[in-house]
Amino acid sequence: MDSDPSACVDLHIHTTASDGSFTPPEILRLAHGLNLGAIAITDHDTIDGSRQAIAAGIPAGMGFLTGVEISTERPRFFPGKGSCHILGYRIDLENRALNETLQKLQSARKDRNPLILKRLQKLGFDLTMEEIGRAAGPKGQVGRPHFAQVMLDKGFVATFNAAFDDYLATGKPAYVDKYRVSCPRAIELIREAGGIPVLAHPVLLGTPEGRLEDDMVRELREMGLLGIEAYYTEHSDAHRDHYLDLAERYGLLVTGGSDFHGEFKPRTKLGRGRGDLCVPIALYEALCSHD
Ligand code: AMP
Ligand code: ZN
Ligand code: FE
Numbered sequence: 001m002d003s004d005p006s007a008c009v010d011l012h013i014h015t016t017a018s019d020g021s022f023t024p025p026e027i028l029r030l031a032h033g034l035n036l037g038a039i040a041i042t043d044h045d046t047i048d049g050s051r052q053a054i055a056a057g058i059p060a061g062m063g064f065l066t067g068v069e070i071s072t073e074r075p076r077f078f079p080g081k082g083s084c085h086i087l088g089y090r091i092d093l094e095n096r097a098l099n100e101t102l103q104k105l106q107s108a109r110k111d112r113n114p115l116i117l118k119r120l121q122k123l124g125f126d127l128t129m130e131e132i133g134r135a136a137g138p139k140g141q142v143g144r145p146h147f148a149q150v151m152l153d154k155g156f157v158a159t160f161n162a163a164f165d166d167y168l169a170t171g172k173p174a175y176v177d178k179y180r181v182s183c184p185r186a187i188e189l190i191r192e193a194g195g196i197p198v199l200a201h202p203v204l205l206g207t208p209e210g211r212l213e214d215d216m217v218r219e220l221r222e223m224g225l226l227g228i229e230a231y232y233t234e235h236s237d238a239h240r241d242h243y244l245d246l247a248e249r250y251g252l253l254v255t256g257g258s259d260f261h262g263e264f265k266p267r268t269k270l271g272r273g274r275g276d277l278c279v280p281i282a283l284y285e286a287l288c289s290h291d
């Protein structure tokens with residue numbers, strides 16, 4: 001494991017623009033303070049976090065990539081029922097089709113939140129949209145983690161995760177589905193915006209033993225996928241090596257990151273995951289030199 005932090009990068013970070021607890025300028029300061037070699041901000045369905053970071057000014061000497069994480073429909077060729085997320089790097093923040101689609105996804109989120117609230121109220125929880133909105137902050141978009149946080153703060157659940165396990169997770173009583181783009185469309189949008197589409201945290205797809213079969217990777221590559229997030233907080237070494245092997249055999253780029261959410265996922269540390277993550281800076285350099 002590399003001990004020099006400047007040799008490590010973190011290419012999967014959430015900010016207050018989605019469901020992280022730190023603002024983009026705060027993330028820049030924290031990452032710079034940790035001496036990370038480079039970061040990317042990858043908020044759910046929004047590029048406002050990347051915008052705010054650039055507006056704040058990237059600290060000299062630290063690399064930065066624009067980013068996004070799009071929640072997509074789950075392609076039928078994946079067995080199981082976990083979530084399919086596509087990361088996009090080096091995207092043109094002004095791309096029109098991407099901005100329009102992200103707007104649509106954000107308004108789908110806005111429509112969904114009152115429905116989640118109504119379900120929780122029906123279950124007997126005393127909650128208001130105002131409280132949930134306050135948890136998201138003035139610039140953020142509301143997501144399920146904000147519901148979970150308020151439920152925890154008000155003592156309705158014993159832990160943040162229990163709010164998901166008992167109420168908010170897929171199939172639980174307060175779960176409400178939302179509009180998503182298809183996986184191939186997300187990949188295409190990112191490519192059209194000049195970016196590099198990457199399959200996020202493959203272990204969370206929930207396939208048997210977290211494995212991706214060769215035919216799944218072939219299908220994704222045919223859709224235009226260019227990379228796999230092999231380094232990830234919740235990947236065991238065996239998972240990481242499995243994804244590295246697939247990436248090598250199918251000529252895909254490799255990325256990695258912590259999926260930092262700040263206080264909403266306090267066990268996951270910026271740049272370090274559970275403490276031992278180091279995403280090699282060479283992966284960042286390969287993304288930069290990809291054309
Ligand atoms: P949303 O964007 O509102 O669908 O919420 C997605 C976020 O909720 C993810 O980024 C995770 O941080 C969090 N999340 C989803 N499922 C779970 C779960 N089962 N336990 C804890 N957090 C979860
Ligand atoms: Zn999140
Ligand atoms: Fe994700």
Ligand code: FE
Nearest residue numbers: 012014069259
């Ligand atoms: Fe994420």
